[in-house]
Amino acid sequence: MHEAMPPCGLYRTSGAIGAVEGGRLVYFHNHGDPGPGVYLPSHWQSNRAHFSTQGITLPTAEDARLLVPLLPEGFYAVREAFHCCDKQCQRFPERLLVQLGYQASAQALLFVPTLRPDGLHLPARGTAVDEGCLAALEPVTVPIEIPAAQGAPPHVEPPHGATTLH
Template sequence: MSKSCGLYRTTQPIGEDVPAGVLVYYHNHGDPGPGVYLPREWRNNRAQFHEEGITVPDESYADSLEPLLAEGLYRVVEPFYCCEKRCQYFEPELLVQLGYNGDAEAILFVPELIDGAIALPMEGILVDDERLVKLSALKVPESQMPNGPTPDVGAHGGTMLQ
């Protein structure tokens, strides 16, 4: 069975092009076949992926990909600290934005309400993967900014620059 399109962490390299332990967007029906796309930049704490992907060697490679939660807005359903060192406390019902760095490490950003508008911070807190189960995804409609690059969000939720 083929993996779903979405965000993943690699566990095996693809030659010298894709190292193990990095963030990729996996597309299961690319041309000439399933492939991974590396991040090219981050915009509003979300990865923007290269238009050109790297074809996976075979289906067993796809099976080795470690699935990640989708980037986006979440609410904290159970209180937790970011890590064993207890650097940052996340209280119940807190609004957070989940993103990832290039090493596929989860980062939580805590938006602020400024003059009636939600502002996304540029810096976030690294969070251990096992704590992400304490988040619940929010449903937020998405649209594009006029006069900017047009991301292709598509049916799979990943963002590919056009």
């Protein structure tokens, strides 16, 4: 596979890639061994997908065209108020802090954190939003706490670009 590959990150499959059906959330790794491949979610924690360690190598380089890029999971501010969908079930006001996550079908979900006496609380359930709504989101910087070796204190690093582990 000598063709240029898309960057590593979250994607929705628009068609089948090997055994992975279309319409699935995948993590694409463009420089895996034995080659570029997709990884399916294995579980979710704190509204973020964690991906299987076993990926599926792209059968052909042309299969990369079936990957539709998604915004990274993480925290965003609402830049411009919007409703979740045409039915206007839920309104997201300007400047609201939200967490973006995805279902296995790559459906975008917004989670609205609440401030409690013991700190910021992330709800377990989010609201499905139309893909077009995501243009009204602006990423916010949230430092990432990196667990330390046993017995050592953790340290905090500011994120460099997206907060996607690579």
